[in-house]
Amino acid sequence: MSNIQAVDLPRSYLLLNHGPTVLVTSAHGEARNVMAAAWAMPLDFNPAKMLVVVDKNTYTRELIEASGEFALCIPSRAQAAATLKVGSESGRGEDKFQASGLSTFPASKIGAPLVAGCLGWLECKVVPEPHNQQAYDLFIGEVVAAWAAPDVFSDNRWHFPHDDRRSVHYLAGGSFFATGEAFNVSEPE
């Protein structure tokens, strides 16, 4: 893939700081899966860590617990329908990548595939916290590699050249917000 660039790990929180919905990919042996998660956010800068909530009933949960790895991929608005689909169906018994038209490419440091056409990618290794996982479905991942699509993120800044390439924020029932206008403020006196 020529159209991805490495993001410095201590800056990788910037990929999720604005709260976009993500695709969670996982793999174990020959099995692989993808689901959507609105409940993902940064936890620490350096070493960079991310949080994601993954329900006990999901196939993704099985694969993450078996492999100790997952990736968070940031879908574009053009991928919103596929995001809804992989967030609504189970990957047990079908390949959800194929079923939703999402193609993949290999990650650099983990076995889970990365979703092509996304805006950014965070390769994560689980920081084992069995109580959080059992009691809250909450996983902590240390970021071991981070990537962004240079048309939308470069020099540690997001810039959305057109609406199809904006990140998205899921609500419920098929409703999303696109990431909107960028603006800067200075502190009030």
Next chain:
Amino acid sequence: MSNIQAVDLPRSYLLLNHGPTVLVTSAHGEARNVMAAAWAMPLDFNPAKMLVVVDKNTYTRELIEASGEFALCIPSRAQAAATLKVGSESGRGEDKFQASGLSTFPASKIGAPLVAGCLGWLECKVVPEPHNQQAYDLFIGEVVAAWAAPDVFSDNRWHFPHDDRRSVHYLAGGSFFATGEAFNVSEPE
């Protein structure tokens, strides 16, 4: 306050599902404080729980640990400069509400004040998890009351009538995104 309406607690996740930046308010005895947090998200539907990362060095951290309570208030774009200010300065030795021009009104079930003019409010009681708090600065709050401003959230849906009343998503260095265009997708075949 006449311009707030209760949100059913099992639907209160909708206030944070799209990943807006929040103001965290806290109080203990006569002391009170407010800080900004981009790292906040839902953790569970029912009982509704929220996550927020609060650094050890903050005055807010002291007040939350002393009181076992906090509120998450969702600021509007019109409050972005104040959000940056309370996110950049310490509340030790000054009242940050006054310093940033944020006025307050009482919460219903906790001692922390709520910030007037926000879009939504989540009153939370800490679910004690000392390891998460110490190791990760991570707090879990059970939502004990939730409120929204009816001009922007009603019937469990966000609707932003004008740009000053949109929610915001902080990045870094004074840069924000406004919450953007709403859109619906149906699942691809």
